[in-house]
Amino acid sequence: xxxxxxxxxxxxxxxxxxxxxxxxxxxxxxxxxxxxxxxxxxxxxxxxxxxxxxxxxxxxxxxxxxxxxxxxxxxxxxxxxxxxxxxxxxxxxxxxxxxxxxxxxxxxxxxxxxxxxxxxxxxxxxxxxxxxxxxxxxxxxxxxxxxxxxxxxxxxxxxxxxxxxxxxxxxxxxxx
Amino acid sequence: xxxxxxxxxxxxxxxxxxxxxxxxxxxxxxxxxxxxxxxxxxxxxxxxxxxxxxxxxxxxxxxxxxxxxxxxxxxxxxxxxxxxxxxxxxxxxxxxxxxxxxxxxxxxxxxxxxxxxxxxxxxxxxxxxxxxxxxxxxxxxxxxxxxxxxxxxxxxxxxxxxxxxxxxxxxxxxxxxxxxxxxxxxxxx
Numbered sequence: 001x002x003x004x005x006x007x008x009x010x011x012x013x014x015x016x017x018x019x020x021x022x023x024x025x026x027x028x029x030x031x032x033x034x035x036x037x038x039x040x041x042x043x044x045x046x047x048x049x050x051x052x053x054x055x056x057x058x059x060x061x062x063x064x065x066x067x068x069x070x071x072x073x074x075x076x077x078x079x080x081x082x083x084x085x086x087x088x089x090x091x092x093x094x095x096x097x098x099x100x101x102x103x104x105x106x107x108x109x110x111x112x113x114x115x116x117x118x119x120x121x122x123x124x125x126x127x128x129x130x131x132x133x134x135x136x137x138x139x140x141x142x143x144x145x146x147x148x149x150x151x152x153x154x155x156x157x158x159x160x161x162x163x164x165x166x167x168x169x170x171x172x173x174x175x176x
Numbered sequence: 177x178x179x180x181x182x183x184x185x186x187x188x189x190x191x192x193x194x195x196x197x198x199x200x201x202x203x204x205x206x207x208x209x210x211x212x213x214x215x216x217x218x219x220x221x222x223x224x225x226x227x228x229x230x231x232x233x234x235x236x237x238x239x240x241x242x243x244x245x246x247x248x249x250x251x252x253x254x255x256x257x258x259x260x261x262x263x264x265x266x267x268x269x270x271x272x273x274x275x276x277x278x279x280x281x282x283x284x285x286x287x288x289x290x291x292x293x294x295x296x297x298x299x300x301x302x303x304x305x306x307x308x309x310x311x312x313x314x315x316x317x318x319x320x321x322x323x324x325x326x327x328x329x330x331x332x333x334x335x336x337x338x339x340x341x342x343x344x345x346x347x348x349x350x351x352x353x354x355x356x357x358x359x360x361x362x363x364x365x
Contacts, residue, residue: 012334029334033269038334043297045332046290056220059186060213121186125219128186144215151217158222 012036015143016133026132030147033154035122037131048129050122052154058144059121059128060137066115073111077104185210229260241273252276288333294326298344302351316351319344 012029018040020026029036035055037048077100084097116135121128134140183192188208197203202213229246232239238248240260248258254276264271267287301319305311323345331338 014334027334036334038332040293040332043293043300044290045293045334047288047333054219055217056183057214057216060215061186061210119186123183123220128184128189130186148215148217155218155222158218 015146016131016139019133019135028131028133028143030150035147037129037133039132050124050129052147052151053158054124055151055155056123056125058131059123060140061119061121063116063119063135066111066117069111069115070108073104073107077101077108080104183214186212227261229262254279288330291330291332293332294322294329295331295338295340295344298322298326298348299340302344302347306347306351312351313355316348316355320348320352323348 012031014027015030015035016028018025018027020039024039024041026037026039029038031049033052035050035052037050039046039048080097080100084094084101087094087097114136118135118137118140120131120134120140122131134143184190185192185196185205185208187210188205190205190207192203192205196206200214200216202211204211229240229243230249231245232247238258240246240248240263241257242263243260246260246262249261250259250264250271251257252259252264252273253270254272257273259271259273263273265274265277267277298319301315301322305315323341326341
């Protein structure tokens with residue numbers, strides 16, 4: 001593949017922007033018949049494919065990372081603000097509280113806007129894989145709504161097993 | 177057969193039995209107590225496709241290249257061999273035999289597992305050492321080498337364009353030019 005042909009041979013549409021920790025980040029892309037999870041370090045990429053016809057479903061669980069970030073950074077910001085006020089009332093110049101307050105407020109805003117509040121796992125016949133880029137509940141809902149018709153279309157020809165064997169129904173509640 | 181009971185908790189990996197489900201849309205794991213939502217798709221309830229090869233009935237029928245007793249049901253698009261239902265594997269949208277899958281696995285774009293990003297390496301080699309400029313005496317030729325080596329290599333599956341290679345090449349040439357100029361100036365003095 002030469003450099004000139006790459007523009008025409010990239011059949012992927014980005015679903016979710018890159019997200020991750022130190023050293024690597026992951027993004028989610030939609031191909032013709034599969035989802036592509038790309039984990040990159042900037043110098044090397046790993047690809048994980050989930051064929052639309054094989055996706056059994058998505059688990060969505062809550063994550064407390066955003067809430068913890070908000071709580072911790074909020075507490076630090078509040079402490080710094082109070083300390084700053086006390087120093088000002090004493091007639092001093094609140095220098096160090098500013099150095100604490102500003103990063104804490106930045107973390108507070110970033111945590112509130114972009115922090116992870118859900119985890120999404122894709123379930124196929126052979127794996128249950130965490131989709132790292134799907135981190136916000138609202139964003140996940142939008143992406144799943146976009147994927148739903150594509151997945152249902154890809155799985156239109158599948159025969160249902162008999163008897164139906166989806167998630168088992170809850171057990172009967174015993175009468176008192 | 178795929179059943180809901182075969183699903184396992186994404187947190188603790190233990191099987192989710194019927195007591196874990198409130199309804200089709202979710203529940204909570206009985207072991208780790210983690211609540212979950214589940215968005216199901218038809219594949220969850222699908223019957224697994226069972227492939228049964230047919231035996232060769234008469235002398236006029238073609239048999240599978242790998243199983244002489246099985247009737248050929250398709251032709252491998254990689255090598256043209258007749259293959260039975262067991263040996264015909266839908267691979268990246270094409271029916272291939274196991275031998276072709278083994279040989280084409282690394283080359284087919286649809287099954288690439290990983291790629292080295294030469295543009296990212298070259299860009300990093302050309303840009304980052306400028307913070308400690310004397311190191312560019314070594315890193316600039318290295319960056320240019322990576323640009324040359326990486327030019328014909330396949331790029332990322334998802335990134336469009338190769339502007340990083342262009343910029344890295346340009347920066348590396350400028351840095352090498354600057355070192356040559358510096359060396360000549362010092363030599364002439």
